[in-house]
Amino acid sequence: MLKVKLKIKGKRFSIPVPYAVLHLGSYILTSKRITTLLNKAIEKDGSKFIFPEIERKELKPLLQGLSMYRGLILVQTKLKDGTEVEVRL
Secondary structure: OOOEEEEEOOOEEEEEEEEHHHHHHHHHHHOOHHHHHHHHHHHHHHOOOOOOOOOOOHHHHHHHHHHHHOEEEEEEEHHHOOOOEEOOO
16 A cells, blocks of 8 residues: 655645555556547647557556565655655555
């Protein structure tokens, strides 16, 4: 489970993200329909960036590997205004 911890102005928030939600997100990102909608929105904005088509079989080993490294801190940052963000597997 991916755990996102936020500390903003003395308040703490913890958001657990199950692996099932990550798998669902990978299905959505690899959808050809979503890719074309993203590219149309980016083109309408005037940017020259193109969102690449990603195949599901390329993301599958990454998602399976995440469960092997439980407790690994992916992101840990603290801003000058006291805001803290931590993303942990």
